Amino acid sequence: MSKQTNCRSRRGLRAVALVLSAALASLGLFAGCKDKNHGLKKDSPVSISIWHYYNGAQKQMFDEMVTEFNESVGAEKGIVVQAYSQGSVNDLTAKVMDTIDKKVGAEEVPDVFAAYADTAYEINRRGMAADLSQYLTKEERDSYVSAYLDEGAFSEEGSVKLFPTAKSTEVLTLNKTDWDKFAAATGASEEDLQSWEGICKLAKSYYEWTDSLTPEKNDGKAFFGRDVMANYFIIGSMQLGQELFSVENGQVTYNLDKAVMRRLWDNYYTPYVSGYFTSIGRFRSDDAKTGDIIALVGSTSGNTYFPTAVTLPDGSSYPIDAKTYALPNFEGTKPYAVQQGAGMMVTKSDETREYAATLFLKWFTEKQQNVRFAIGSGYLPVKKDANTAEAIGEAVANSPEPISQLMEETLLTGVEITQNYTLYTNEAFENGTEARAVVEKSLQQKAAADREAVKALLNGGSTLDDAVAQYDTDENFESWYQGFSAQLAAL
Numbered sequence: 001m002s003k004q005t006n007c008r009s010r011r012g013l014r015a016v017a018l019v020l021s022a023a024l025a026s027l028g029l030f031a032g033c034k035d036k037n038h039g040l041k042k043d044s045p046v047s048i049s050i051w052h053y054y055n056g057a058q059k060q061m062f063d064e065m066v067t068e069f070n071e072s073v074g075a076e077k078g079i080v081v082q083a084y085s086q087g088s089v090n091d092l093t094a095k096v097m098d099t100i101d102k103k104v105g106a107e108e109v110p111d112v113f114a115a116y117a118d119t120a121y122e123i124n125r126r127g128m129a130a131d132l133s134q135y136l137t138k139e140e141r142d143s144y145v146s147a148y149l150d151e152g153a154f155s156e157e158g159s160v161k162l163f164p165t166a167k168s169t170e171v172l173t174l175n176k177t178d179w180d181k182f183a184a185a186t187g188a189s190e191e192d193l194q195s196w197e198g199i200c201k202l203a204k205s206y207y208e209w210t211d212s213l214t215p216e217k218n219d220g221k222a223f224f225g226r227d228v229m230a231n232y233f234i235i236g237s238m239q240l241g242q243e244l245f246s247v248e249n250g251q252v253t254y255n256l257d258k259a260v261m262r263r264l265w266d267n268y269y270t271p272y273v274s275g276y277f278t279s280i281g282r283f284r285s286d287d288a289k290t291g292d293i294i295a296l297v298g299s300t301s302g303n304t305y306f307p308t309a310v311t312l313p314d315g316s317s318y319p320i321d322a323k324t325y326a327l328p329n330f331e332g333t334k335p336y337a338v339q340q341g342a343g344m345m346v347t348k349s350d351e352t353r354e355y356a357a358t359l360f361l362k363w364f365t366e367k368q369q370n371v372r373f374a375i376g377s378g379y380l381p382v383k384k385d386a387n388t389a390e391a392i393g394e395a396v397a398n399s400p401e402p403i404s405q406l407m408e409e410t411l412l413t414g415v416e417i418t419q420n421y422t423l424y425t426n427e428a429f430e431n432g433t434e435a436r437a438v439v440e441k442s443l444q445q446k447a448a449a450d451r452e453a454v455k456a457l458l459n460g461g462s463t464l465d466d467a468v469a470q471y472d473t474d475e476n477f478e479s480w481y482q483g484f485s486a487q488l489a490a491l
Contacts, residue, residue, distance in 0.1 A: 039352035045078040051113040061376035114342040121428030130346040135358040162343040166379035175294040177320040203276035222278035226297040247427035272447040301378035339423040371395040
């Protein structure tokens with residue numbers, strides 16, 4: 001065979017190979033070719049289980065949306081979503097970890113579950129978290145509020161290990177009915193609601209005013225309470241120029257600047273032991289319902305539980321109106337607010353199940369669905385086009401169910417915060433859950449115990465100033481500070 005003939009032969013074989021490659025690729029059979037449906041088949045649907053912590057109205061809304069997905073996109077693509085509430089977020093976390101640890105009696109690991117970053121970080125460390133970035137286009141990624149999406153990257157740039165579905169932040173909510181009586185009698189100004197120092201000033205004035213309404217001494221009422229003390233420390237520290245949990249490559253440094261800690265102490269411990277702040281029920285909305293406080297800081301989603309009436313110890317009750325304000329800041333500081341709310345983590349399995357789960361999460365966070373869930377749950381939308389006052393207002397106006405003025409106001413305030421505050425959540429780290437628990441309990445438990453001691457002194461005939469002076473001391477602060485530091489260092 002001549003050299004020329006041999007060359008023609010090779011060219012002919014290459015041509016045949018190219019034709020065969022094209023044919024195989026068109027059939028989705030060629031190596032490296034991705035099936036655009038990732039194995040989904042309409043006539044053989046895949047079942048996806050989701051564990052969450054929504055309850056009450058939030059669960060009802062989520063269940064309705066799951067049904068809607070199953071009857072539309074799910075039916076078209078071959079996906080059936082089954083959603084299960086696992087109680088509180090703590091109950092959910094415990095149950096998920098039991099499945100991950102394969103404890104005796106634990107159920108199978110769900111395909112999708114709601115998780116906060118610390119829990120998700122631990123599961124990712126074990127190699128059990130699916131990376132959903134492969135199922136998202138750049139355009140899709142860019143449509144989400146970047147801070148929400150970045151939370152689930154876990155220092156792996158570009159990865160999506162925790163999918164944002166619904167977020168919340170903290171707001172100040174007021175029993176406006178009782179506030180108006182207080183303000184009319186004392187001249188109290190709503191401007192003082194903007195700062196922690198102002199809150200303390202108002203709380204002292206409210207205690208003294210309510211004390212003056214009865215012949216008994218030192219029976220004034222607390223003005224304020226807050227949910228989630230850990231947020232007070234984490235966000236308060238950021239407002240004061242210090243990051244409490246500084247994380248680099250998964251390693252944490254605890255920044256317990258004493259001046260910052262003292263300012264946090266002065267604006268929580270001091271008014272608490274004085275009786276100006278309190279925490280009695282499981283949540284501060286419980287305390288607002290019994291009239292033990294008239295102002296609280298809680299999450300936007302928590303405002304679904306803010307009472308519409310106050311029930312007194314004698315069983316009588318009266319209706320109240322409520323009003324929501326932006327989160328207070330320390331005077332003279334840059335406004336920071338917490339970015340919170342669990343995302344959804346997809347368990348690493350196979351391409352078809354991961355893709356099916358991602359399709360549901362993408363559908364759930366489309367503007368129409370995400371805003372609808374927001375107005376029914378108090379959670380904030382996660383997409384840029386939905387996270388606007390206009391989108392919220394339009395959804396409220398078009399809602400088939402009436403939306404309370406408080407919920408509309410809460411969401412609008414939340415959106416305002418996301419646009420005008422710096423949203424913050426610390427990076428996840430090993431033992432992050434345990435560290436947060438220490439921060440949550442340390443000052444709260446100290447303040448509650450010392451308040452009981454102050455009350456005992458009052459019952460013994462002491463004045464409020466003298467009783468508080470025995471506990472609100474430099475020595476007592478130093479003792480708490482050293483113990484708090486030691487607890488974190490021991491983790």
